[in-house]
Amino acid sequence: DFVVVGVGITPSTQLAALAGVEVENGIKTDAQGRTSDPWIWSAGDCASFPYKGGRIRLESVPNAIDQAEVVAQNMMGAGKDYVATPWFWSDQYDVKLQIAGLNTGFDNVVTRAGDGRSTSFWYYKGDQLVAVDAMNDPRAYMVGKRLIDMGNTADKAVVADAAADLKSLLKA
Ligand SMILES: Cc1cc2nc3c(=O)[nH]c(=O)nc-3n(C[C@H](O)[C@H](O)[C@H](O)COP(=O)(O)OP(=O)(O)OC[C@H]3O[C@@H](n4cnc5c(N)ncnc54)[C@H](O)[C@@H]3O)c2cc1C
Incomplete structure (x- = not known):
């Protein structure tokens, strides 16, 4: 009853492979978007x-846009590394999902109740915040994203306390 x-x-990646470009879970690029053939570039899904000592593919509209902009500049000679700050959104019926960060490797989650149909899940590796899933809760998303982008964490007691002001986490 559930699918x-x-x-x-x-x-x-067939076209890239046919062109002789290195493929490794996607079209392999350097930090600027250049493939193993210096005249061929790749961006998007x-x-x-x-990414952080490994490799990653990000499947989201924000990444496709941001990465394509940087790679296009590099094709014109900008020489800029693309530094991804992963975030995702999706509207599913009456639920607005917003996700900041990547929860890969998390080992604990703090749930924050919101008003009515809103809630958020805060993922940690130890005490380090790595991702936030927010459902109908743009404030949780916004605060979580800023903390993650800055490399900061969020006090779990404040997160778990629905009455606490999340913005206080940005002042810590
Ligand atoms: C069901 C679904 C739901 C999604 N929902 C969301 C969402 O809610 N939010 C979000 O942020 N992202 C969502 N995504 C992801 C989002 O669609 C992708 O991240 C985004 O479209 C990636 O853009 P892109 O330009 O990299 O690739 P694409 O949009 O996939 O474009 C690649 C294009 O290249 C073409 N192509 C491939 N091979 C060849 C070839 N050999 N010759 C010529 N053309 C070729 C393809 O046909 C395609 O048109 C969703 C994806 C799916 C599948």
């Missing part, structure tokens, strides 16, 4: 790029 369908996860 989950996963669509659009496999990168389409299909690009596998360096």
Whole structure:
């Protein structure tokens, strides 16, 4: 009585492979978006790029736009690394989902109740905040994203206390 369908996860890399470009879970690029052929560049869902000591592909509209802008500038000679700050959104019926960070490797989660149909889940590795899933809770998303982008964490007691002002976390 419950079905989950996963669509659009496999990168389409046939053209790159035919062109002799290195493929490794996507079209392999350097930090600027250049593939193993210096005249060929890659951005968006299909690009596998360096991230925090490993490689990653990000499947989201924000990444496709931000990365494409940087890679296009690099094709014109800008020489800028693309530094991803992963975030995602989706509207599912009456639920607005906003996700900041990546929860890969989390080992504990703090749930924060919101008003009515809003709630948020705060993912930690130890005491370090790594991601926030916010449902109908733009404030939780905004505060979580700023903390994650700055490399800061969030006091779990404040997060868990629905009466506490989340913005106080930005002053800490
Ligand atoms: C079901 C679904 C729901 C999603 N929901 C969300 C969401 O809510 N929020 C969000 O942020 N992201 C969402 N995404 C992800 C989002 O759609 C992608 O991250 C985004 O479209 C990536 O843009 P892109 O330009 O990199 O790739 P794409 O939009 O996939 O464009 C690649 C294009 O290249 C074409 N192509 C591939 N191979 C060849 C070839 N050999 N020759 C010519 N053309 C080729 C393809 O046909 C396609 O048109 C969703 C994806 C799916 C599948």
